[in-house]
């Protein structure tokens with residue numbers, strides 16, 4: 001095994017072969033799923049239960065990241081909430097309506 005890239009969408013940090021993902025993303029994994037990865041790893045590393053637990057952990061972090069930074073449009077179509085820019089431009093418009101002179 002060699003080093004690999006953190007599997008979380010948009011993350012390019014290289015992590016060691018004994019780690020599933022980079023430290024900051026591993027910290028985002030819900031405890032229940034992290035425990036499951038350890039438990040299945042100890043029971044039988046790199047078998048289907050362990051791989052499934054790792055996939056579940058990666059999926060969980062990906063959904064947390066998507067909610068934090070906005071949905072990936074190319075994957076999900078329409079955004080769940082307006083991007084920050086639209087909120088900003090609305091206040092720009094209202095300030096433009098005020099007569100400045």
Ligand SMILES: [Zn+2]
Nearest residue numbers: 006011022025
């Ligand atoms: Zn990462």
